[in-house]
Every structure is written in structure tokens, then in C-alpha cells.
Amino acid sequence: MAHIQVKRLLVNYKTLEEFRAFREYGAAELSMKDDLNESIIENDSESPFYGIYYGKKLVARMSLYRINAQFDRYFEPPQDFLELWKLEVLPPYQGKGYGRALVDFAKQFNLPIKTNARQSTGEFWEKLGFESVTYNETRDRGESPYVWFPNGVQEQTAQTN
Amino acid sequence: MAHIQVKRLLVNYKTLEEFRAFREYGAAELSMKDDLNESIIENDSESPFYGIYYGKKLVARMSLYRINAQFDRYFEPPQDFLELWKLEVLPPYQGKGYGRALVDFAKQFNLPIKTNARQSTGEFWEKLGFESVTYNETRDRGESPYVWFPNGVQEQTAQTN
Numbered sequence: 503m504a505h506i507q508v509k510r511l512l513v514n515y516k517t518l519e520e521f522r523a524f525r526e527y528g529a530a531e532l533s534m535k536d537d538l539n540e541s542i543i544e545n546d547s548e549s550p551f552y553g554i555y556y557g558k559k560l561v562a563r564m565s566l567y568r569i570n571a572q573f574d575r576y577f578e579p580p581q582d583f584l585e586l587w588k589l590e591v592l593p594p595y596q597g598k599g600y601g602r603a604l605v606d607f608a609k610q611f612n613l614p615i616k617t618n619a620r621q622s623t624g625e626f627w628e629k630l631g632f633e634s635v636t637y638n639e640t641r642d643r644g645e646s647p648y649v650w651f652p653n654g655v656q657e658q659t660a661q662t663n
Numbered sequence: 664m665a666h667i668q669v670k671r672l673l674v675n676y677k678t679l680e681e682f683r684a685f686r687e688y689g690a691a692e693l694s695m696k697d698d699l700n701e702s703i704i705e706n707d708s709e710s711p712f713y714g715i716y717y718g719k720k721l722v723a724r725m726s727l728y729r730i731n732a733q734f735d736r737y738f739e740p741p742q743d744f745l746e747l748w749k750l751e752v753l754p755p756y757q758g759k760g761y762g763r764a765l766v767d768f769a770k771q772f773n774l775p776i777k778t779n780a781r782q783s784t785g786e787f788w789e790k791l792g793f794e795s796v797t798y799n800e801t802r803d804r805g806e807s808p809y810v811w812f813p814n815g816v817q818e819q820t821a822q823t824n
Binding site: 525526527528530533565567585587588620622624636637639642643644647 | 686687688689690691693694711726728746748749780781782783785795796797798800803804805806807808
């Protein structure tokens, strides 16, 4: 699928308008809009979102955030990892490999990845090489964490609380 | 709505079977089933879930978890608070006050409550007296946090990272 291109999304009014088509529209998006309105961030600042356009239309997106090793409770040895959330492909564009393209993009950083499988999307994550981790209520608080291990990384087992 | 009764749910095969009707069925539920199968927990152990039965059928539920003050990044003064998640009413039973009854139950502990508004449920939370907090990407990582303040409690503003 060489034609699928993943782009870092810039914060501007066009992107923010496109975000409204996604189900998981919430505080992150509203906060960007406020920051833009109040000139707290510049137009075309980099966002934590990456997306895929079909023509000029944003049809898929995800958010990636690099978590510092000191907060790592998922991987052994503890290290910086990526938290991936809001992976979403607009319904008419599903089944075309856009979700996989976004996740492949995330893997290229060669850091461990942690995500939360929503509403029985576990199979999707497993197809992409993710594994569920042992549920820990204190750490996971209702999430269904799925993780991807680069070579040499494994699940962290010693839980301290 | 005096007839709506909220019950602490016990971990047993009947409860676990009922959980399968809920959309947000994930690692927490699977973990309980494993623990029961392997006798790691006893039958009828207390779960972090509370629910409402209609006759013998579980029609609404939520999970509550008490977070220690040392992890509080939402409330001022920092204190123990409740994290509420997986609030869900089965579709045929929506609009009958079951969601409100569960949240009212949570408020009775008189601790601050934090939840994550999913998919534009902000209005629901606002009707119940919750407020959105200022989005902080490091802390909130894509969530849309809504909080409820008991008397004398306010939003924590000093963010250290």
C-alpha cells in the first residue's frame, strides 16, 4: 500500500474542523481550538495527531505520545515508550489498510507501544502483532492494555502497587 | 426513584456472564474470569463494579476505584478520590434514571470523583453536576476528564509536568 501516506497533523482551523467527524472528539481537540483562538499556540503548530488524507479529506487518525521511562510500568527493561490512542478510521474508509498504516508508522520509531483496546478491538490489535498484558487494576483502571514489543523488550512483571 | 437499588457486584460466573452484554467488556472482566477459574479469587468475592438489576437481569453498571491522595493530580487540596469508569446502561433500559442512580451512589462517599467522558457524553456529566477540567496532555493522554467536587474541593491548577 505504497500510496498510503501518514502525515503529522498541524493545528489549524481546517484540521480542527476535520476532527469533528471522528467519534472520539473530546477535551484534546477542544483544548487545541481554545489555544488557537487565544493565540496560545501558533497556527500550524505540530499536534500529537498523525493522519491519512484521501484527497483533501482527513479519513483516519491516531494520537501518539512519548512517555518517559520513569513512568514505564509496562515494559522490561523500563524505557521510553509510545502511548497510542484515538486510532480511528471514518466508517466509509474502513477495511482499506488505513488503520494498519497508522500503526506501522508508530512502530517505525522502534519504541514499545502501549494502547487501550476499546470495545472488543483486541483481534485488530493482535493481527498487528500486539499482545494483551496481564490486567492490573491499580495500573490499568478499566483499560484493556495491548502492547507491542520491539526486539529485546518484554512485559514488565514486577508490579509495585 | 426510590425503587432503584444499587448493589455491589460479586465475582461469580453469573455476574461474568451478565457482563458480556456490555460494550465495554475487556481485560478487567477477562481477568476476573481467569482468577475465578484458577481459584485465585473466591466465588462471590467483591468486585470493583456496582450495578442495578431489573428483576434478575443486570441492566446497568459502573466501576469505582479509590485512588490514593499521593496520585491526585486533579483536586485541590490533593486527597483520595474515586475514579469512575465503565458507566453503562444497556440500551433498552436507557433514559430511566439508572445512570443517574449509579452516579448518585458514587457521590455518597463524599469524595471527589473523576471520570472520562467518552464519545461526547459531556452533556450527561454536566447534568449530573460534573465539570470538565483544563486538558493537560501529559496527565490526560487523550481522555476527556470530568470531575465532581464535594464542598471545599476545587480543581488542582499547579501542574508539575
